[in-house]
Amino acid sequence: MEIDDYIVADDRRLVELVLAGDDAAFAYLFDRYRDAIRRLFVQRLCGSDDADDLLQETFIKVYINLNRYRPDYTFGQWIYTIARNTFIDYVRRRQEEQPIDERFAAPASGAPTPEESVINLQRRSQIEYYLSQLPPRYRRLVEMRFFDEYSYEEIAVKLSLPLGTVKTQIHRARERMCRLIAEGERS
Structure with missing residues (x-):
């Protein structure tokens, strides 16, 4: 060939x-x-x-x-x-x-284990990457809702938008982000 x-x-x-x-x-x-x-x-x-x-x-x-x-x-x-x-x-x-005592030892505090910290860091970096792929208005809404933990009503007031518009745009932003994640896993 x-x-x-x-x-x-x-x-x-x-x-x-x-x-x-x-x-x-x-x-x-x-x-x-x-x-x-x-x-x-x-x-x-x-x-x-x-x-x-x-x-x-x-x-x-x-x-x-x-x-x-x-x-x-x-x-x-x-x-x-x-x-x-x-x-x-x-x-x-x-x-x-790993030695058996380290493998099954419970963490001394409520702090995440090293593995959990790595997983959280990886998830955070993946989320930030896909978030950066969103249009700015969607990115801002997602950050306000899921990172800053504003309610839909608080977002509507802060951005001077109707509540229905905020809910619709957040829904669309989540759909787009899910699509980006799915496409990223396929490639």
């Missing part, structure tokens, strides 16, 4: 080629998904050096299990599931390596 043929081939075609013994097709699949999967690991690990190891482990699993791929799902969904499960296994292995 010519290079151009690999570039324009869809994922299903590349999977067929790999299963037929064409290793170059797998290189193109790897190139298509490498950056997105690596970003996923970097975000979840807060930039840990383990991201590259997890990326490699994920693609080894993809290669070994490629014959199990079914086109009922997009290839991106399938590979994301493998990446997510690889990350879960990684977290479990790390927990098993």
Whole structure:
């Protein structure tokens, strides 16, 4: 096959080629998904050096299990599931390596555990990213409602808008943000 043929081939075609013994097709699949999967690991690990190891482990699993791929799902969904499960296994292995007294020790205070802090930080950074993708008026409404914890009535008064308009625009902002999150998970 010519290079151009690999570039324009869809994922299903590349999977067929790999299963037929064409290793170059797998290189193109790897190139298509490498950056997105690596970003996923970097975000979840807060930039840990383990991201590259997890990326490699994920693609080894993809290669070994490629014959199990079914086109009922997009290839991106399938590979994301493998990446997510690889990350879960990684977290479990790390927990098993901890001494048992540290693993089950309750936090001394109501403060979040280190893992909870990392998860909260990751969620916050993801929310901030998707929030930055919203138009300014929607971003402002979401921040006022969910971060500053204003009631709908307080927002209406502060922005001199009818209450119905505030509710409608917040609803639209939430829908748009959910769409952005869903699209981000697919890519």
